[in-house]
Amino acid sequence: MPSANPNTPDQQLDQLAERVERLLLRYNEVQRTNSLLLEQLASLTQERDSLKSRLSAARARVDALLERLPDTAGTTPTQTPA
Secondary structure (H helix, E strand, C coil): CCCCCCCCHHHHHHHHHHHHHHHHHHHHHHHHHHHHHHHHHHHHHHHHHHHHHHHHHHHHHHHHHHHHCCCCCCCCCCCCCC
16 A cells, blocks of 8 residues: 655645755855855965965075084184173
């Protein structure tokens, strides 16, 4: 004996239409979230690249300063009077 379905075809169609509407809303929300995340990713990528560049420049300056220091190999450091 087939089970009785209390929903009429019209009710089933209405329920299906509601589900489709909810899915469309959820899809739009996910699209907006994805768009915002892509913008954030681009911004953070640009910031990272800028920081890498600044770090490289700072390293180059430190290396240049180290090259200017006199060679202290084989000498003892002088003590400053207290």
